[in-house]
Amino acid sequence: MYDLKYHRATSVDDAVAKRAAASDGQFLAGGQTLLPTMKHRLAAPSDLIDLRGIGGLAGIEVSGRNVTIGAMTTHAAVAGSAELAKVCPALAALAGGIGDPAVRHQGTIGGSIANNDPAADYPAGLLALAATISTNKRKIAADDFFTGLFSTALEEGEIIVSVSFEAPAQCGYAKFPNPASRYAMTGVFVAKGGGGAVRVAVTGAGGDGVFRHDGLEKALAAEWSASAADGVAISSDGLMSDIHCDAAYRANLIKAMAKRAVSAA
Amino acid sequence: MTEQGIGARVLRKEDKRFITGKGRYTDDIRNERQAYAAFVRSPHAHARVKGIDSAEAEKMDGVIAVLNGKQLTGDGIGNLICGWGVSSKDGSPMNMGAWSALATDKVRYVGDAVVLVVAETQAAARAAAEAVIVDYEELPAVVHAVDALKKGAPQVHDNAPGNLIFDWGLGDEAAADKALKGAAHVTEMEIVNNRLSPNPMEPRSAIATYDEAEDHYTLHTTSQNPHVARLVLSAFYQVAPEHKLRVIAPDVGGGFGSKIYIYPEEIACLWASMKTRRSVKWTSSRSEAFMTDAHGRDHVTTARIGFDANNRIVGFKIDTVANLGAYMSLFSSAVPTYLYATLLSGQYDIANIYCNVRTVYTNTVPVDAYRGAGRPEACFLVERIMETAAREMGVDPAELRRANFVKSFPHQTPVIMAYDAGDFAGNLDQALEAADYKGFPARRAEAAKRGKLRGIGLASYIEACGIAPSAAVGSLGAGVGLWESAEVRVNPVGTIEVLTGSHSHGQGHETTFAQVVADRFDLPIENIQIVHGDTDKVQFGMGTYGSRSGPVGLSAIVKALDKVEAKVRKIAAHVLEVSEDDLVIENGQVKVAGTDRAMAWHEVGLAAYTAHNLPAGMEPGLKEGAFYDPTNFTFPAGTYVCEVEVDPETGTTEIVQFVASDDFGTIINPMIVEGQVHGGIAQGVGQAMLENVVYDADGQLLSASYMDYAMPRADDLPSFAIHHHSTKSPSNPLGLKGCGEAGAIGSPPAIINAITDAIGNNDLDMPATPPRVWAALNAASAKIAAE
Numbered sequence A: 001m002y003d004l005k006y007h008r009a010t011s012v013d014d015a016v017a018k019r020a021a022a023s024d025g026q027f028l029a030g031g032q033t034l035l036p037t038m039k040h041r042l043a044a045p046s047d048l049i050d051l052r053g054i055g056g057l058a059g060i061e062v063s064g065r066n067v068t069i070g071a072m073t074t075h076a077a078v079a080g081s082a083e084l085a086k087v088c089p090a091l092a093a094l095a096g097g098i099g100d101p102a103v104r105h106q107g108t109i110g111g112s113i114a115n116n117d118p119a120a121d122y123p124a125g126l127l128a129l130a131a132t133i134s135t136n137k138r139k140i141a142a143d144d145f146f147t148g149l150f151s152t153a154l155e156e157g158e159i160i161v162s163v164s165f166e167a168p169a170q171c172g173y174a175k176f177p178n179p180a181s182r183y184a185m186t187g188v189f190v191a192k193g194g195g196g197a198v199r200v201a202v203t204g205a206g207g208d209g210v211f212r213h214d215g216l217e218k219a220l221a222a223e224w225s226a227s228a229a230d231g232v233a234i235s236s237d238g239l240m241s242d243i244h245c246d247a248a249y250r251a252n253l254i255k256a257m258a259k260r261a262v263s264a265a
Numbered sequence B: 001m002t003e004q005g006i007g008a009r010v011l012r013k014e015d016k017r018f019i020t021g022k023g024r025y026t027d028d029i030r031n032e033r034q035a036y037a038a039f040v041r042s043p044h045a046h047a048r049v050k051g052i053d054s055a056e057a058e059k060m061d062g063v064i065a066v067l068n069g070k071q072l073t074g075d076g077i078g079n080l081i082c083g084w085g086v087s088s089k090d091g092s093p094m095n096m097g098a099w100s101a102l103a104t105d106k107v108r109y110v111g112d113a114v115v116l117v118v119a120e121t122q123a124a125a126r127a128a129a130e131a132v133i134v135d136y137e138e139l140p141a142v143v144h145a146v147d148a149l150k151k152g153a154p155q156v157h158d159n160a161p162g163n164l165i166f167d168w169g170l171g172d173e174a175a176a177d178k179a180l181k182g183a184a185h186v187t188e189m190e191i192v193n194n195r196l197s198p199n200p201m202e203p204r205s206a207i208a209t210y211d212e213a214e215d216h217y218t219l220h221t222t223s224q225n226p227h228v229a230r231l232v233l234s235a236f237y238q239v240a241p242e243h244k245l246r247v248i249a250p251d252v253g254g255g256f257g258s259k260i261y262i263y264p265e266e267i268a269c270l271w272a273s274m275k276t277r278r279s280v281k282w283t284s285s286r287s288e289a290f291m292t293d294a295h296g297r298d299h300v301t302t303a304r305i306g307f308d309a310n311n312r313i314v315g316f317k318i319d320t321v322a323n324l325g326a327y328m329s330l331f332s333s334a335v336p337t338y339l340y341a342t343l344l345s346g347q348y349d350i351a352n353i354y355c356n357v358r359t360v361y362t363n364t365v366p367v368d369a370y371r372g373a374g375r376p377e378a379c380f381l382v383e384r385i386m387e388t389a390a391r392e393m394g395v396d397p398a399e400l401r402r403a404n405f406v407k408s409f410p411h412q413t414p415v416i417m418a419y420d421a422g423d424f425a426g427n428l429d430q431a432l433e434a435a436d437y438k439g440f441p442a443r444r445a446e447a448a449k450r451g452k453l454r455g456i457g458l459a460s461y462i463e464a465c466g467i468a469p470s471a472a473v474g475s476l477g478a479g480v481g482l483w484e485s486a487e488v489r490v491n492p493v494g495t496i497e498v499l500t501g502s503h504s505h506g507q508g509h510e511t512t513f514a515q516v517v518a519d520r521f522d523l524p525i526e527n528i529q530i531v532h533g534d535t536d537k538v539q540f541g542m543g544t545y546g547s548r549s550g551p552v553g554l555s556a557i558v559k560a561l562d563k564v565e566a567k568v569r570k571i572a573a574h575v576l577e578v579s580e581d582d583l584v585i586e587n588g589q590v591k592v593a594g595t596d597r598a599m600a601w602h603e604v605g606l607a608a609y610t611a612h613n614l615p616a617g618m619e620p621g622l623k624e625g626a627f628y629d630p631t632n633f634t635f636p637a638g639t640y641v642c643e644v645e646v647d648p649e650t651g652t653t654e655i656v657q658f659v660a661s662d663d664f665g666t667i668i669n670p671m672i673v674e675g676q677v678h679g680g681i682a683q684g685v686g687q688a689m690l691e692n693v694v695y696d697a698d699g700q701l702l703s704a705s706y707m708d709y710a711m712p713r714a715d716d717l718p719s720f721a722i723h724h725h726s727t728k729s730p731s732n733p734l735g736l737k738g739c740g741e742a743g744a745i746g747s748p749p750a751i752i753n754a755i756t757d758a759i760g761n762n763d764l765d766m767p768a769t770p771p772r773v774w775a776a777l778n779a780a781s782a783k784i785a786a787e
């Protein structure tokens, strides 16, 4: 790790100001992605602006079926929320399947989606749930937020404050972990809204990061069942190939995980 | 057996300090005015070093010295060597390329050390290392051994034309060919043994301290064999004469072979310490460990085995290409030859065997011994091809093995080894019984109802431990003798220190060695201290690898104990005025049998040191040393049965049952032995299902962190059912065979045989990851559909 200046922000505005004043500042949330990257000397921010001291950024609010999760809420808090489990157990289960206990007690939902790792779990959840990401400046629909590998619609210095969504009638998540990192080799989140609209988001597989799967959405809208998913032809075009598996296997996993997600929903 | 003697489940003495965080590892040690080293490493797999500009780095805060390879060789520091000479079939010696601790003209793998920076802090050293500018001219690289042998492949070392280090053979080729020609059935396979990163929990570390006043060096290092390190560092690398160099390997957190070798970093740090007059410390980061710790395995083999009409093996012919990486590491030549081909007879009576091995240079990390060293490669090959042959011939794999077992001992194989004891059918029967082999079809049918493919696989392994008779290994090219030494010091108060040349880096010697002493003299184990790992304390030693600490290291201790006992008896007989034959040693006393006359153990010790009343002519003191050179290797053997369930949808494999029946000879501490087997099988599961070192075509290491290199975790493993069926080794006084590697040797073929049974396709490489199993399953289904 290189030398840098550490700041503890007291408010969102303070964090924005401190970051603006730094030559190459970075926000620090749980540090579960940023700190390893810095230790590997792949990132060298001049300043770290720690968001953990800011009040009001963590917590889960459930009112009816409307859910709001503060950006600084840890994976463990999401996994352990009884309120959330009542309306959207699949998202709690997703959070409980991230990393290990140490990671879950430090890592945050805001950090995870700001980072938008193509193998991260939350992006699939928020995209399928049609969540809204609220920042210090605006509200961004999940469909517009995740823009590619490690990239988002966030502007320089923009801070995620919370994410919110309306819990669907039914939803489920299934993840096939990479045997080494245990990030998603492929993860599929399926959600069926009250009106019958279905959204299916796939993480870990896309060459451009998380994406919605049209074929699965149509098939599951027509019939919400694992066998309906089984009938969908999944193309391997545009899917990732790496040392762990090729695109054809990921295409197979999309179907297998979609079936499991529907069964779990 | 006493409660703490041979056979007792004594809790490990060393664990108190380990589990309370009080262990003292090399990196825990900090000398006065400690300076820190960082290495500038090649980012290229193959390049010419055209120039080094360290001007910026030298000016940086806290930098003490920036040192390069030209200075190192200029100071007379020698090249790293391979200590085991293996010649080609035509008699020509192996083509060993030069390996300087800091590269001078060329770099040959990503991570090759080029420049050493010494600074006041680790951060300053690392920062300055980044400021060194090395001008490289990139050269094409070659990564795979088979590619390296192709015409026109990039040339790694000038003196190894075609990248061939040696082309070696063992056995009678004409006889093997003839036998295969006349065989009723021949099974042929191509087998890849995947490349592994050793991953000991503690990364390598070295602290070199030059003492100007005494012109003396001390090296603290993560070594499995500190005396061998001292010998090689002085005799070959000329860093310091042997009597001016002390090597200490304190607590060492695992080795698995990777800490046998002397690496460039230790040499460079010793030299830098002399140059800077500072104590210089280097500790590998995990990233450096992936890049520079010697890897294991990496064989590509084609093999043909022939059977007669009665299913008896008539001939076996093997052709192996072994990747040794960019340089020849210390024992790299022996692993794919004398530790591999010599075990290709397996547990079987085979008259005709021929094995050809070509070793090659590539632009990858050096490859050397890794838990099992050659024997896992042999066992995997033999047990995969036996299982496949059985399936092809429609014979029960267990029965095909049984029909071919060696049944009488000693048994001379056609590939050097002479098996001295074993009961292979006994281990097979025990394993089959414990695994309920007969009940498998019912379990398979039940699994099918759940949509799972269930398979069962066997491996009847044999390996050679306790390396080894010095004259034998000497005749095969070893540069050292492989005996062990020990010294037993009985103090005047009767407590005992045992100094051993074996080294413990997780094996539990402090407990098992003490158990043997406690057993011998019927003393409390607390009164016995095992001392190891310091060349200033221990007279000499060849160290720990190849499960040799028991068969060789303990045998040396037993020999020293014999001498101590002889003297104890003489002293007691003299003091008690009886014949030595009337004495028994028990309960902490030397007693006159059948009477209440006795000397307490500590009274004998005191008598030896006060020397007031010793037999005429006897020297005072009670301290004996011994060297033990074994008469043969030992041959642990056994049968493993693995049962798996494969999920056809994703290719995910779950090990649902794992049974081991091992023959380790005498067992000193069953708990420690079980731990060794558990760990060995876990590493075998790693090799078989998870671990794989991957380089891209340019020689960049892609599996360079735990994000991409999959280590086995607890939830990847089943509960192991471990059984013993033992015959004693006739080759050492305690009848020990060794247990450190068996798990890693026997488990990979059992696992792959089980998975291939489940999916109905024998063509499956390690690691059998879900995508590979899924693809092999689809290929099998496609074949069935086409037929």
Ligand SMILES: Cc1cc2nc3c(=O)[nH]c(=O)nc-3n(C[C@H](O)[C@H](O)[C@H](O)COP(=O)(O)OP(=O)(O)OC[C@H]3O[C@@H](n4cnc5c(N)ncnc54)[C@H](O)[C@@H]3O)c2cc1C
Binding pocket: A026, A027, A028, A029, A030, A031, A032, A033, A034, A035, A036, A051, A071, A072, A097, A098, A099, A100, A103, A106, A107, A108, A109, A110, A111, A112, A114, A115, A117, A119, A120, A121, A122, A158, A159, A160, A161, A181, A182, A183, A184
């Ligand atoms: C061993 C291990 C295993 C893991 N396994 C998984 C897994 O299985 N699945 C998975 O999805 N993830 C996994 N992760 C990643 C983990 O979920 C991280 O928590 C997450 O990626 C980043 O969250 P963080 O709070 O730690 O963010 P940090 O690391 O602190 O920050 C990450 C990035 O986000 C920015 N950022 C943080 N918060 C905000 C904000 N509020 N507004 C704007 N920008 C912000 C930071 O500036 C930084 O660029 C794993 C991590 C580790 C170390």
